[in-house]
Amino acid sequence: xxxxxxxxxxxxxxxxxxxxxxxxxxxxxxxxxxxxxxxxxxxxxxxxxxxxxxxxxxxxxxxxxxxxxxxxxxxxxxxxxxxxxxxxxxxxxxxxxxxxxxxxxxxxxxxxxxxxxxxxxxxxxxxxxxxxxxxxxxxxxxxxxxxxxxxxxxxxxxxxxxxxxxxxxxxxxxxxxxxxxxxxxxxxxxxxxxxxxxxxxxxxxxxxxxxxxxxxxxxxxxxxxxxxxxxxxxxxxxxxxxxxxxxxxxxxxxxxxxxxxxxxxxxxxxxxxxx
Numbered sequence: 001x002x003x004x005x006x007x008x009x010x011x012x013x014x015x016x017x018x019x020x021x022x023x024x025x026x027x028x029x030x031x032x033x034x035x036x037x038x039x040x041x042x043x044x045x046x047x048x049x050x051x052x053x054x055x056x057x058x059x060x061x062x063x064x065x066x067x068x069x070x071x072x073x074x075x076x077x078x079x080x081x082x083x084x085x086x087x088x089x090x091x092x093x094x095x096x097x098x099x100x101x102x103x104x105x106x107x108x109x110x111x112x113x114x115x116x117x118x119x120x121x122x123x124x125x126x127x128x129x130x131x132x133x134x135x136x137x138x139x140x141x142x143x144x145x146x147x148x149x150x151x152x153x154x155x156x157x158x159x160x161x162x163x164x165x166x167x168x169x170x171x172x173x174x175x176x177x178x179x180x181x182x183x184x185x186x187x188x189x190x191x192x193x194x195x196x197x198x199x200x201x202x203x204x205x206x207x208x209x210x211x212x213x214x215x216x217x218x219x220x221x222x223x224x225x226x227x228x229x230x231x232x233x234x235x236x237x238x239x240x241x242x243x244x245x246x247x248x249x250x251x252x253x254x255x256x257x258x259x260x261x262x263x264x265x266x267x268x269x270x271x272x273x274x275x
Contacts, residue, residue, distance in 0.1 A: 017068065022248060033100070069176040072102075086161065091161045095204055095205075165212055166217065197231050200214055237273070
């Protein structure tokens, strides 16, 4: 177990999926969102889980978020934490998650679209965050130094973000990927063993692509976990982000807590992706 004073590496995000199943009859299908009462209870229960996970694993709550991939609920907060904690997370800053109002009644979606158009007009032209950053750098760097930074930035941009995703069976890994990144699966090939780990390539709606390593699930047997752990240790150090999906509406997180601590240790040994 890690000491409280140690900083857990940031290339790890824990997603608490399926919060829509926490409260029976708590979902308003017409609006595609929880009822007001259910939303408060979902928040309370989710924050309690986050606090327990954080306390046990010493992982910051800034690395944990709750959501529902199926209902497209709270995808923006989840994506924000992914961008914040991923290595070179700026490569994902143009990603727009799948629209939750597409699952609502047509009149609700039409109203949401109208409100978005009004807000877009009122905001006007916004300054791009990257442009603002480079403007600030111009004030303190020489031209040669700035060009070096720009070259490194462009080189990194050309490399598709690589994300390892894992979790127990049935937690909703594929639905999460499609919803959070609004991505469409393109290609897939086995990279370790036979159907043990697969590299999947997704095209992003914002342009570019995303490389995802779909790792085999854990928690079914001690023998399998030992076998899969070798795969995890081989692949995880090379990834820009490790995305661990948990099932929010369960009471047993023992295997998940152990996995969080192992991944944190592996990432701590490799502070940057091993390409």
